Amino acid sequence: MIPYFQPTICDEEINEVxxxxxxxxxxxxxxxxxxxxxxxxYLDVKHVIALNSCTAGLHxxxxxxxxxxxxxxxxxxxxxxxxxxxxxQVGARPVFVDIDKDTYNIDVNKIExxxxxxxxxxxxxxxxxxxxxxxxxxxxxxxxxxxxxxxAAHAIGTTYxxxxxxGIGDLTCFSFYATKNMTTGEGGAVATNDDxxxxxxxxLSLHGISADAWDRYSDxxxxxxxxxxxxxxxxxxxxxxxxxIHQLDKLDGFIRKRQEYAGIYDKELGDIIHTPVKRCxxxxxxxxxxxxxxGNRDSFIFKMKEHGVSCSVHFIPLHLHPLYQRYGFKLxxxxxxESVYSQEVSLPLYPKMSVEDVMYVCKxxxxxx
Ligand SMILES: *Cc1c(COP(=O)(O)O)cnc(C)c1O
Numbered sequence: 001m002i003p004y005f006q007p008t009i010c011d012e013e014i015n016e017v018x019x020x021x022x023x024x025x026x027x028x029x030x031x032x033x034x035x036x037x038x039x040x041x042y043l044d045v046k047h048v049i050a051l052n053s054c055t056a057g058l059h060x061x062x063x064x065x066x067x068x069x070x071x072x073x074x075x076x077x078x079x080x081x082x083x084x085x086x087x088x089q090v091g092a093r094p095v096f097v098d099i100d101k102d103t104y105n106i107d108v109n110k111i112e113x114x115x116x117x118x119x120x121x122x123x124x125x126x127x128x129x130x131x132x133x134x135x136x137x138x139x140x141x142x143x144x145x146x147x148x149x150x151x152a153a154h155a156i157g158t159t160y161x162x163x164x165x166x167g168i169g170d171l172t173c174f175s176f177y178a179t180k181n182m183t184t185g186e187g188g189a190v191a192t193n194d195d196x197x198x199x200x201x202x203x204l205s206l207h208g209i210s211a212d213a214w215d216r217y218s219d220x221x222x223x224x225x226x227x228x229x230x231x232x233x234x235x236x237x238x239x240x241x242x243x244x245i246h247q248l249d250k251l252d253g254f255i256r257k258r259q260e261y262a263g264i265y266d267k268e269l270g271d272i273i274h275t276p277v278k279r280c281x282x283x284x285x286x287x288x289x290x291x292x293x294x295g296n297r298d299s300f301i302f303k304m305k306e307h308g309v310s311c312s313v314h315f316i317p318l319h320l321h322p323l324y325q326r327y328g329f330k331l332x333x334x335x336x337x338e339s340v341y342s343q344e345v346s347l348p349l350y351p352k353m354s355v356e357d358v359m360y361v362c363k364x365x366x367x368x369x
Contacts, residue, residue, distance in 0.1 A: 002361060004310040005179045006352045008254065009243070016242035028206070028235045035241035036189070038248055043166035045191040047198035050241060051205055054153045054175030054188035055082040056234035058123070061149045061171040061190060062090045064200040067120045074114050075123040075151075076106040077317040077329075078337045083125055083151050084318050092120070093327070096319055098334040102277040104290065105132040107336070111140055121147040126155035126165060128314070129181065129258075129285035130278065134160050134168045141169075149173065153188075154287035156181055157255050161281050166191035171201075176240075181254055181287050182247035184240035205234040257351035258286040261358045265289055265347065268362035272369060274343075288314050292343040293369060301345060303368040309361055312346040 020031060032050050039048040051057050067073060069091030075083055077096040084094040097114050100107040104127045111122065122141060124132040132150075141148045148169030152158070156174045158165045166172045171194075176187035192198050203210060208231030236244075262284070266275050274292035278284045293300045301311045317337040319329035331338070347361055 001308045002348050002357050004312050004348050005350055007183050008352050012246040013243045020238050020242040027237045029238045031238040031241040032236050035244045043164050043191050045167035046193045049190045049201050050236040051188045051234045052236055054173050057173035057188045057190040059086040060201045060204050064197045065147045067092050071120040072118040073121045073123055076125050077319045077334045079125045098336045101336050108133045108136045115144050123149045125151040128288035129154045129158055131158050131160035131282045157251050158285050159283045167193045182251045184244040187236055187240045204231040207231045254351045255285045261349055262286040264358050289347045289349040290344050293345055297343055300368055307364040309364050314346050317341050
């Protein structure tokens with residue numbers, strides 16, 4: 001049996017969690033601070049705020065930019081619900097732009113025609129772990145005075161023109177959910193080079209209080225605090241950061257393994273099915289390995305399952321969900337996303353697989369096609 005995903009958790013993570021539990025300090029504290037500093041170094045960005053999810057990061061990013069009722073935010077329909085749900089949650093309207101047929105990222109050539117007087121931000125999603133065309137997105141943002149919030153849930157460690165994502169857009173949100181390329185169980189972070197956005201996100205992440213719990217309760221801090229905003233409860237715990245610190249140390253190794261296995265898939269399957277298209281000016285960290293299968297996608301997944309291989313589908317385009325249909329979106333609105341969705345299958349790909357596992361998946365794909 002080859003499950004769709006299994007995290008790589010080793011003794012370092014386990015021992016650090018046990019040490020955290022024994023330390024008596026469970027919530028936001030010294031380990032979260034260390035994790036944030038290590039992420040700032042890894043990403044080469046001025047500020048990282050660790051949170052309890054990427055969704056929280058996307059939500060606070062919109063709030064910190066003042067996006068509100070009546071505003072519009074441009075994004076892709078080919079993503080997880082969190083990306084657009086947060087736009088609705090601040091009262092704004094998601095404006096979807098169809099995807100590029102090769103990378104399945106937002107089609108940057110169609111963004112400009114979607115910009116209106118109400119547009120406040122562009123929210124690109126780096127699908128599967130390959131960067132969007134950030135130069136053009138940043139040019140549009142500058143030209144039309146828009147902010148850019150990157151949904152980099154798939155893309156920690158992804159590079160664009162030699163530079164790691166994190167700080168190209170105004171705010172970059174990462175996910176450390178259990179299935180992502182590195183994990184804290186649940187968790188996320190926002191990276192930014194903007195001092196005031198970073199400060200606002202930090203305040204909004206903990207009830208709108210001006211200093212975090214570590215400052216308030218540690219020996220260095222004191223009992224006094226001020227509530228400055230109507231904030232949320234989105235802080236990361238030290239128990240999560242204990243896992244994250246060691247996952248981050250291993251991230252580049254995880255990425256190399258994913259790239260190695262993706263190379264095997266490319267070589268074994270590239271001639272018989274449609275494998276991912278990689279642009280030459282950016283790397284790909286292969287959070288997903290999406291293939292397009294001819295014929296009946298659902299029966300392919302069923303047959304793979306009978307061979308003991310679990311597959312998945314990323315994503316059901318958001319405009320096909322009942323929630324978004326209530327906002328007036330309908331079948332036919334985004335034909336490229338719909339066409340890719342109808343054929344897409346995500347193959348298992350993670351560092352815990354062996355080369356034999358990867359070869360077995362290839363064999364099954366050839367048989368089931
Ligand atoms: C996983 C994911 C999220 C949400 O991340 P959480 O950390 O679970 O909140 C957001 N966007 C995309 C594209 C994702 O895949």
